[in-house]
Amino acid sequence: MPIMEVRECIEKTVERSLTDLGIQSGPIVLEHPAELTLGDYATGVALKYAKVAGKNPREFAEAIVAGLDTIEGVAKIDIAGPGFINFTLTPAAIIDRLEAARTDERWGSGTLLAGKTIMVEYTQPNPFKQFHIGHLMSNTIGESITRLFEFSGATVLRANYQGDVGPHVAKALYILLERNSSNPSVEEISSAYVEGSTRYDADGQSKYAIDMLNKKIYERSDPVVNELYAQGRAITLAHFEDIYAILGTKFDFYFFESDTAPIGLSIVQSHPEVFTQSEGATVFEAEKYGLHTRVFITGLGLPTYETKDLGLAKLKSDTATFDTSITVTASEQTEYFKVIKKAMEFVIPEIAPKIEHVTHGMMRFAEGKMSSRKGNVVTGESLLTDLIAAAKDRAAESRAIDHARLAQEIAVAAIKYQILKQAAGKDIVFDPTRALSMEGDSGPYVQYTFARTCAIIERARTANINPSFDMVANSTDLPIAQKVLMRLIPRFPEVVARAAADYEPHYLATYLVEIASAFNSWYGQVQILDQGKDERFKVALVEAVSRTLKNGLTILGIPTPERM
RNA sequence: GCCUUCGUAGUUCAAUGGAUAGAACAGGGCUCUUCUAAGGCCUUGAUGUAGGUUCGAUUCCUACCGAAGGCACCA
Numbered sequence: 202m203p204i205m206e207v208r209e210c211i212e213k214t215v216e217r218s219l220t221d222l223g224i225q226s227g228p229i230v231l232e233h234p235a236e237l238t239l240g241d242y243a244t245g246v247a248l249k250y251a252k253v254a255g256k257n258p259r260e261f262a263e264a265i266v267a268g269l270d271t272i273e274g275v276a277k278i279d280i281a282g283p284g285f286i287n288f289t290l291t292p293a294a295i296i297d298r299l300e301a302a303r304t305d306e307r308w309g310s311g312t313l314l315a316g317k318t319i320m321v322e323y324t325q326p327n328p329f330k331q332f333h334i335g336h337l338m339s340n341t342i343g344e345s346i347t348r349l350f351e352f353s354g355a356t357v358l359r360a361n362y363q364g365d366v367g368p369h370v371a372k373a374l375y376i377l378l379e380r381n382s383s384n385p386s387v388e389e390i391s392s393a394y395v396e397g398s399t400r401y402d403a404d405g406q407s408k409y410a411i412d413m414l415n416k417k418i419y420e421r422s423d424p425v426v427n428e429l430y431a432q433g434r435a436i437t438l439a440h441f442e443d444i445y446a447i448l449g450t451k452f453d454f455y456f457f458e459s460d461t462a463p464i465g466l467s468i469v470q471s472h473p474e475v476f477t478q479s480e481g482a483t484v485f486e487a488e489k490y491g492l493h494t495r496v497f498i499t500g501l502g503l504p505t506y507e508t509k510d511l512g513l514a515k516l517k518s519d520t521a522t523f524d525t526s527i528t529v530t531a532s533e534q535t536e537y538f539k540v541i542k543k544a545m546e547f548v549i550p551e552i553a554p555k556i557e558h559v560t561h562g563m564m565r566f567a568e569g570k571m572s573s574r575k576g577n578v579v580t581g582e583s584l585l586t587d588l589i590a591a592a593k594d595r596a597a598e599s600r601a602i603d604h605a606r607l608a609q610e611i612a613v614a615a616i617k618y619q620i621l622k623q624a625a626g627k628d629i630v631f632d633p634t635r636a637l638s639m640e641g642d643s644g645p646y647v648q649y650t651f652a653r654t655c656a657i658i659e660r661a662r663t664a665n666i667n668p669s670f671d672m673v674a675n676s677t678d679l680p681i682a683q684k685v686l687m688r689l690i691p692r693f694p695e696v697v698a699r700a701a702a703d704y705e706p707h708y709l710a711t712y713l714v715e716i717a718s719a720f721n722s723w724y725g726q727v728q729i730l731d732q733g734k735d736e737r738f739k740v741a742l743v744e745a746v747s748r749t750l751k752n753g754l755t756i757l758g759i760p761t762p763e764r765m
Numbered sequence: 766g767c768c769u770u771c772g773u774a775g776u777u778c779a780a781u782g783g784a785u786a787g788a789a790c791a792g793g794g795c796u797c798u799u800c801u802a803a804g805g806c807c808u809u810g811a812u813g814u815a816g817g818u819u820c821g822a823u824u825c826c827u828a829c830c831g832a833a834g835g836c837a838c839c840a
Binding site: 230231232234235236239243245248249257281282283284285325327330364369398480481482484491492493495496499501503505506509530532533535539560562565592595599611622623624628629630635638639641642648649650656660707711714715722724725728729730764 | 771776777778781785799820834836839840
């Protein structure tokens with residue numbers, strides 16, 4: 202019986218036993234014991250309800266256990282410590298899962314989101330601005346969330362939303378026009394943006410000129426402006442595609458602010474009962490809902506990001522059918538999004554419930570916030586370039602056939618793992634030294650472990666060893682690290698499911714390092730290919746580890762080179 | 766000022782209200798005639814402060830201290 206079902210059976214029978222004892226507990230959620238030696242699953246319900254039941258916890262635990270049905274796949278049930286009930290799986294149940302890990306290509310997948318279609322919008326770089334490490338963060342988290350959803354049975358629509366109109370474009374274009382640029386490079390465009398921002402804040406004349414230019418861009422009224430605009434837009438977008446290719450993202454939909462703006466405008470203008478006029482602007486007064494007022498249409502009659510976001514929701518809904526649309530952005534937009542969501546409830550009530558916002562922390566320097574307006578950002582490509590350079594020497598000495606490709610795969614692993622190893626909502630303080638590190642708790646560490654498993658599997662194949670769990674090794678004299686692996690690997694589908702349910706890839710990242718660490722410990726301790734009687738069993742276990750690492754890294758969006 | 770989020774080893778992060786708070790890096794020591802040393806083994810070291818709820822609090826509540834973000838025409 203698959204382990205997820207064993208788990209459910211335990212949860213159900215515990216709940217029923219409690220009900221029989223007069224306790225309405227609600228659904229039971231099992232945890233894992235602190236120590237692997239204590240068992241595979243545990244519950245503290247006896248502790249929780251002992252007082253209500255008027256018994257001491259251990260006595261009560263005994264009563265609960267006495268009321269349990271026999272559960273296939275459970276070898277023993279212990280009461281331990283202050284009154285925990287611990288369940289230990291049978292060797293057969295564990296071997297059944299290890300066999301699945303070894304042979305099932307989709308090992309780890311589940312049905313949590315089966316039948317659901319979910320649009321995920323992430324990355325959101327803006328043409329005419331740099332692709333900085335904040336975008337790298339959004340892309341990494343967004344991509345791994347989409348893959349978690351896919352492994353949980355959902356159909357996923359990858360979407361990117363890019364701001365190709367708005368003041369930032371006018372600022373960059375103003376300087377480019379002044380420089381008489383033609384077919385500017387990505388660097389020229391982003392430096393123009395920084396200069397434009399500075400001028401906008403510094404002198405009133407430039408500010409006025411940029412505001413007028415902004416209006417022209419929206420209206421598409423000036424052929425010279427249109428020409429340079431088209432060039433700059435195309436150049437930056439093509440540049441972003443190069444980065445997506447390295448990162449391993451392929452979007453299904455691209456939305457642009459130039460398209461969402463008119464849709465949003467018409468929505469706002471057709472709801473005067475929701476939006477009010479104030480100081481020449483059209484605003485949404487959200488104070489009455491415990492939020493704050495935001496401007497939707499400026500005094501110049503131009504739509505702000507707020508209005509475009511309303512248009513975006515409508516456009517998404519018109520473009521594709523989905524149950525939920527999730528927008529992944531940095532936490533600085535948390536409050537902003539609440540206002541938008543509230544406005545949506547009034548103007549597009551049929552779409553509003555489908556729109557969800559997930560925030561991630563911000564990438565910042567120890568000294569403070571990065572700001573592309575000021576130009577003090579670390580760009581995505583400079584970080585990747587530095588990481589590739591750092592990985593290059595080692596890659597050159599590796600067994601890989603394509604060294605340049607390996608260096609890139611390692612660089613992607615290093616940056617992505619650093620982002621994914623911690624809870625998604627927390628800020629990351631960007632430390633260049635740490636970012637370049639490939640040792641210890643890192644992406645390359647897990648990759649290296651995977652490459653090791655591949656090397657062993659390859660050798661075993663050459664030696665005609667037939668991997669098999671048929672012969673169950675005497676479990677008492679196994680090395681601890683091997684026992685740990687055998688208990689940990691079956692948990693993989695649960696870890697994936699929990700990470701998907703909570704939008705928290707870091708549960709998976711943490712788990713993979715745990716597996717890699719146990720494997721490396723075992724590897725250091727025993728000779729796997731030793732021609733002994735356990736050899737086939739050990740090779741089979743290596744295959745189970747290998748698949749778990751491969752699928753796990755893939756879900757995180759991290760490449761899995763077989764040779765390093 | 767108001768709102769949101771967050772304070773865990775020297776540093777960067779874990780911990781589903783549970784059992785002895787785990788890792789990694791940095792520091793000290795050991796380990797490649799043996800399947801990849803990007804590895805393994807040993808070692809020092811932590812829950813901001815004060816209360817509260819609970820059988821049990823890093824986790825929930827209150828206050829304070831500290832940090833980050835947001836709060837009208839940026840995205």
